[in-house]
Amino acid sequence: MxxxxxxxxxxxxxxxxxxxxxxxxxxxxxxxxxxxxxxxxxxxxKDRIALKMIEDAEQAGKLKPGDTVLEETSGNTGIGLAMVCAIKGYPFIAVMSEGNSPERRQILKALGAKVELVPQAEGGKPGQVTGDDLALVEKRAGELQQELGAFWVNQFHxxxxxxxxxxxxxxxxxxxxxxxxxxxxxxxxxxxxxxxxxxxxxxxxxxxxxxxxxxxxxxxxxxxxxxxxxxxxxxxxxxxxxxxxxxxxxxxxxxxxxxxxxxxxxxxxxxxxxxxxxxxxxxxxxxxxxxxxxxxxxxxxxxxxxxxxxxxxxxxxx
The missing domain is CATH 3.40.50.1100 (Rossmann fold)
Structure with missing residues (x-):
């Protein structure tokens, strides 16, 4: 219980x-x-995996106090990570498609996360995030990781x-x-x-x-x-x-x-x-x-x- x-x-x-x-x-x-x-x-x-991925990274020495955490997300993993990072004191950046529901980005911001919105691929429709949209999000997350030296959670891998x-x-x-x-x-x-x-x-x-x-x-x-x-x-x-x-x-x-x-x-x-x-x-x-x-x-x-x-x-x- x-x-x-x-x-x-x-x-x-x-x-x-x-x-x-x-x-x-x-x-x-x-x-x-x-x-x-x-x-x-x-x-x-996604709360479950957010906690597991952060704690495993800490134990492996991949994530240290003061590091910035970065993740590509449709919203739910990002919300879980924002919650975990708020408790543990890590700055958190969520990279997500504009096609995901706006409530998710609002919750992320409320939890103290910085939200990096990525425009949908040509012909994209709000509420319908495709593999092409996700590829653009992943590309932007990779760019930010290089720019900031942040710890990229990388839930897909x-x-x-x-x-x-x-x-x-x-x-x-x-x-x-x-x-x-x-x-x-x-x-x-x-x-x-x-x-x-x-x-x-x-x-x-x-x-x-x-x-x-x-x-x-x-x-x-x-x-x-x-x-x-x-x-x-x-x-x-x-x-x-x-x-x-x-x-x-x-x-x-x-x-x-x-x-x-x-x-x-x-x-x-x-x-x-x-x-x-x-x-x-x-x-x-x-x-x-x-x-x-x-x-x-x-x-x-x-x-x-x-x-x-x-x-x-x-x-x-x-």
Whole structure:
């Protein structure tokens, strides 16, 4: 259990509830369970990896007192890092695309971060950050790292990203489900969450099936054509294979449309009282479809990635 008293907000990271979605999943033969990662203090699952990546860098001597921390982010990892850096006293610079929701940059600034906004690629649309947009963000982050000599967290290539979920999120899910898990289903962005959790769960029980959720228009991990890299699943599915991806822990692929993700997010709010973002809606939409065809009584676990409070300026709840 999470401690009642914390010496800092960092001790409040993790130990999130696992909630059965008995209303949106009613009348389906399987049961759906959602890990409420939006209940981390920074509002997303990325708080876990922010703390892990910073503490591992400190222990390895890569990050020293007074150093500036730099990261490319869609917002959530940056928010987690801003929170961790505020406690530990590191100046923090978040490099992010103008296409990400404005609430994220507002939260970053409130936490004391400097935000470097990068214009979207030609034809870019707010709320739909593509791999091309991400490449521009990565390029700018590299330039700033050279200019400032900052410590670049580099979540897309940092093994501590996977380790954070392997060591915490997966262990919590296993304990909360008492090992009774049939399917784990989740989107892939950096692949830290999916790779970390799937690796740990399969070590405990190789029979657990781990499925990836991808946008219907960009199922690149499934080896299918990318017809449109623009989608609403912010922070995930950049139409490229991430460096941390481990295909050997993936048993299958399932796609969702933007409409399915949006409708499911709205259902989660109005029927389950869970105000979450687009990507959480995509995860649950995939789990709902899976619950319709898997064995009766099967347990499906997925992730509620972040809070819907970060999307109030978008069309998600309008």
């Amino acid at each position: 999470s401690p009642i008293k914390c010496s800092s907000v960092l001790e409040a990271i993790g130990h999130t509830p696992l909630i059965e979605l008995g209303r949106v999943g009613r009348d389906l033969p399987a049961r759906i369970w959602a890990k409420a990662e939006f209940m981390n203090p920074g509002g997303s699952m 940092n093994p501590s990203n996977c380790a954070g979920h392997y060591e915490t999120t997966a262990q919590e899910i296993w304990e909360q489900m008492e090992g009774r898990i049939d399917y784990f289903v989740d989107v892939v962005g950096t692949s830290g969450t999916f790779t970390g959790i799937a690796t740990a769960l399969k070590e405990k029980d190789p029979k657990i099936q781990c499925w990836v959720v991808e946008p219907a228009s960009a199922p690149v991990l499934a080896g299918k054509p990318v017809t449109n890299p623009k989608h609403v699943l912010q922070g995930s599915s950049y139409a490229k294979i991430p460096a941390l991806w481990k295909p050997e822990v993936c048993d299958g692929y399932i796609t969702v449309t933007d409409g399915e993700a949006i409708r499911t997010s709205r259902r989660l709010a109005s029927e389950e009282g869970l105000l979450v973002g687009y990507t959480a809606g995509g995860n649950v939409a995939a789990a709902l479809r899976m619950a319709g065809w898997c064995d009766p009584g099967a347990n499906i676990v997925t992730i509620l990635c972040d809070s819907g409070m970060k999307y109030l300026s978008t069309d998600l709840f309008k």
